[in-house]
Amino acid sequence: xxxxxxxxxxxxxxVSDSETPPGPPLLAGAIRHAVFPGGARIRPQLCLAxxxxxxxxxxxxxxxxxxxGASLELLHCAxxxxxxxxxxxxxxxxxxxxxxxxxxGEPIALxxxxxxxVMAFSALAKAxxxxxxxxxxxxxxxxxxxGAPGGIVAGQAWESEAQVDTRAYHRAKTGALFIGAAEAxxxxxGAEPAPWRALGAxxxxxxxxxxxxxxxxxxxxxxxxxxxxxxxxxRPSAVRDLGVRGAMAELSALIEAAADSxxxxxxxxxxxxxxxxxxxxxxxxxxxxxxx
Amino acid sequence: xxxxxxxxxxxxxxVSDSETPPGPPLLAGAIRHAVFPGGARIRPQLCLAxxxxxxxxxxxxxxxxxxxGASLELLHCAxxxxxxxxxxxxxxxxxxxxxxxxxxGEPIALxxxxxxxVMAFSALAKAxxxxxxxxxxxxxxxxxxxGAPGGIVAGQAWESEAQVDTRAYHRAKTGALFIGAAEAxxxxxGAEPAPWRALGAxxxxxxxxxxxxxxxxxxxxxxxxxxxxxxxxxRPSAVRDLGVRGAMAELSALIEAAADSxxxxxxxxxxxxxxxxxxxxxxxxxxxxxxx
Numbered sequence: 001x002x003x004x005x006x007x008x009x010x011x012x013x014x015v016s017d018s019e020t021p022p023g024p025p026l027l028a029g030a031i032r033h034a035v036f037p038g039g040a041r042i043r044p045q046l047c048l049a050x051x052x053x054x055x056x057x058x059x060x061x062x063x064x065x066x067x068x069g070a071s072l073e074l075l076h077c078a079x080x081x082x083x084x085x086x087x088x089x090x091x092x093x094x095x096x097x098x099x100x101x102x103x104x105g106e107p108i109a110l111x112x113x114x115x116x117x118v119m120a121f122s123a124l125a126k127a128x129x130x131x132x133x134x135x136x137x138x139x140x141x142x143x144x145x146x147g148a149p150g151g152i153v154a155g156q157a158w159e160s161e162a163q164v165d166t167r168a169y170h171r172a173k174t175g176a177l178f179i180g181a182a183e184a185x186x187x188x189x190g191a192e193p194a195p196w197r198a199l200g201a202x203x204x205x206x207x208x209x210x211x212x213x214x215x216x217x218x219x220x221x222x223x224x225x226x227x228x229x230x231x232x233x234x235r236p237s238a239v240r241d242l243g244v245r246g247a248m249a250e251l252s253a254l255i256e257a258a259a260d261s262x263x264x265x266x267x268x269x270x271x272x273x274x275x276x277x278x279x280x281x282x283x284x285x286x287x288x289x290x291x292x
Numbered sequence: 293x294x295x296x297x298x299x300x301x302x303x304x305x306x307v308s309d310s311e312t313p314p315g316p317p318l319l320a321g322a323i324r325h326a327v328f329p330g331g332a333r334i335r336p337q338l339c340l341a342x343x344x345x346x347x348x349x350x351x352x353x354x355x356x357x358x359x360x361g362a363s364l365e366l367l368h369c370a371x372x373x374x375x376x377x378x379x380x381x382x383x384x385x386x387x388x389x390x391x392x393x394x395x396x397g398e399p400i401a402l403x404x405x406x407x408x409x410v411m412a413f414s415a416l417a418k419a420x421x422x423x424x425x426x427x428x429x430x431x432x433x434x435x436x437x438x439g440a441p442g443g444i445v446a447g448q449a450w451e452s453e454a455q456v457d458t459r460a461y462h463r464a465k466t467g468a469l470f471i472g473a474a475e476a477x478x479x480x481x482g483a484e485p486a487p488w489r490a491l492g493a494x495x496x497x498x499x500x501x502x503x504x505x506x507x508x509x510x511x512x513x514x515x516x517x518x519x520x521x522x523x524x525x526x527r528p529s530a531v532r533d534l535g536v537r538g539a540m541a542e543l544s545a546l547i548e549a550a551a552d553s554x555x556x557x558x559x560x561x562x563x564x565x566x567x568x569x570x571x572x573x574x575x576x577x578x579x580x581x582x583x584x
Contacts, residue, residue, distance in 0.1 A: 022460040023441020027449035031440060082406065087398040106379040110402065111449045114374065117406060121413040125431035129346030132424035139417035141425075147410030148323060149315025157319035157403045168314040 003052075006062065007044045010070035011035055014123040015241040018115065019261075030112035031119070034077045039095055040281055043076055043181040044069030046203060049274050050185030050196050053267030060189025067127020067136055067190040071120040073180050075146050078116035081109055083156060095127060098226035128188075145180025152173035152177050159235070165244045168238050170208055171201075178204030195263040202258035203275070209251045212237040213244065255279040295344075298354065299336045302362035303327055306415040310407065322396040322404035323411070326369045330571055331387055335368055335473040336361030338495060341566050342477030342488050345559030352481025359419020360430055360480040363412040364473050367438050370408035373401055375448060381521060388516035409438075420480075429479045437472025444469050447523045451527070458528050462500060463493075470496030487555040494550035495567070502574035504529040505536065547571040 003280035015035050019028045044066070051065035059091035084091040084099040085106060092102050124142065128135035135285065148154045155173025158164050182200030212230060216239045220227045230237040238247045259272045293301065306326055311320045336358070343357035356489040376383040376391040377398060384394050393401035416434065420427035440446045447465025450456050474492030475485035504522060508531045512519045530539045551564045 018440035020441050022457050023446050024449040024453050026452055026459075027440055027446060078406075082402060083401070087402060088295065105452065108452050110374060110377070110379060111445050114370075114405070114409060115440040115445045115449075117409045118435050121431060122439060125428055125435070129428060132428040135431075136417055136421060136424040138425055139413060143410050143414035143417070147414060148310035148407040149312050149321055151404050151410070153407045154315050154319060157316040157400060157407075160318055160397065160400050161316050165314050168316075176480070179394060198446035245465065 006066040010066040036206040043072045046181040047185035053271040056193035056266035058191045065188040070121045078113040081113040145176045174208040175204030198261035206254035209238040302358040335364045338473040339477035344360045346483035347561040348558035350483045357480040366412040370405040373405040437468045447511040456524040467496030490553035498546035501530040504531045
């Protein structure tokens with residue numbers, strides 16, 4: 001199975017566990033709506049890619065890594081469902097279809113996000129069932145990437161502060177889950193996570209810059225979600241700080257930094273190639289041409 | 293340390309981990325507001341009591357059990373914060389003070405609930421750091437008690453359904469976390485969880501009946517939260533089904549069933565005494581007299 005198929009299999013495995021009767025049907029529908037069909041699945045891709053790079057030296061089982069990657073994607077989906085709610089972005093569209101609260105109502109959307117967070121940890125335990133030492137190693141990495149004081153939940157919370165620590169805000173809102181994905185990928189096959197932190201950090205920063213560019217330059221139909229949100233909510237943005245050309249240059253530099261940060265190992269050349277591939281997915285060629 | 297002190301220590305340990313700078317201060321304040329000062333801490337009490345009863349035969353470390361109990365309490369606090377939000381109960385008061393969203397605003401309340409769910413799993417991993425096999429055993433128990441299809445999140449979601457499976461609703465909304473507390477208590481010291489399921493189920497049912505009685509018979513000042521919510525939201529209620537005297541009789545029967553369900557073990561007599569003690573906490577004597 002290739003990485004895409006492994007990730008979808010692990011996500012389906014987790015989501016279908018939550019659909020056993022007699023559960024409430026709307027909640028089950030909302031959970032499935034939030035997870036399928038997915039976006040780029042970029043965080044589990046990163047997790048699996050790091051695991052594969054480490055595996056040549058460490059061994060380990062990529063089915064475990066796929067479960068770990070799926071748990072990161074479930075947490076990402078949870079954050080999208082909650083961020084789209086009226087008390088945050090009030091977004092009507094996500095991934096080209098009505099957002100969860102527009103489809104199922106606000107109470108079910110809130111609960112679906114909660115259930116997805118719980119499901120992520122349940123999926124971790126299931127994936128690591130035969131490797132409890134891996135589980136004990138991965139949970140703190142994942143929890144750090146998502147919770148307080150520095151994970152994606154904290155990143156969103158910075159938007160309620162009168163005085164924002166911009167570096168902490170950016171690192172938490174986007175970078176933390178990329179760092180978690182890289183570190184958890186290594187830990188999922190028993191490798192040391194720390195050497196992979198820089199890769200996650202650079203890719204997270206690159207993703208944030210690409211997201212800022214897309215928010216300004218693409219329309220809602222192409223994005224599959226509302227555009228122009230940074231301006232509307234007066235959020236810090238690389239494009240607002242650096243201009244479009246400056247942000248494009250920053251994006252390229254961050255991708256190079258990410259590729260350079262890959263530790264020397266048997267899987268390094270393949271992973272560096274993948275980083276450049278992912279960069280192309282971050283910034284579609286048509287968009288790059290439009291500002292060239 | 294007695295059980296109360298152990299539980300508060302474990303909660304403080306978990307919450308203070310989330311307060312390291314540079315985190316967003318409002319989120320940190322909301323998390324602390326949601327957890328301290330607490331209510332009866334009845335779920336971690338149950339978890340620790342079962343662990344202590346098993347410990348005479350199994351060994352194990354009550355510090356691990358306290359961490360597991362704290363994780364259940366953090367999940368309970370998360371559910372209270374989210375249930376109080378305007379899209380559910382819209383409750384202004386909780387535990388005798390303004391609810392989290394009334395104090396910190398809706399966005400921060402939503403995020404504090406999310407962060408508390410993540411923190412619960414983080415606390416589990418920390419508590420079981422030296423016992424990863426216990427961690428692998430406890431996470432599915434806790435996730436089942438909280439998530440979809442049958443945990444407390446699912447219980448709340450039943451309130452959005454046009455056709456409610458009343459048994460599934462009650463079991464999920466309250467019973468699931470009591471069952472989880474009893475099972476996780478056993479698993480936290482390496483004992484078999486299944487024999488403790490009936491105790492959790494009976495105590496959960498008893499707690500629900502007591503809660504229905506308090507909602508009808510006590511005023512908001514004594515409850516520390518709005519009263520009369522079952523009538524207002526047209527929710528199923530033991531008092532509405534059975535009348536006050538009928539519900540009181542049901543409560544007594546459930547407490548007896550709980551005490552009877554305690555498996556025979558060295559710690560059984562102490563645990564049965566504790567069940568009767570807890571029953572007195574569920575239904576204050578003054579209230580029992582007022583309907584005698």
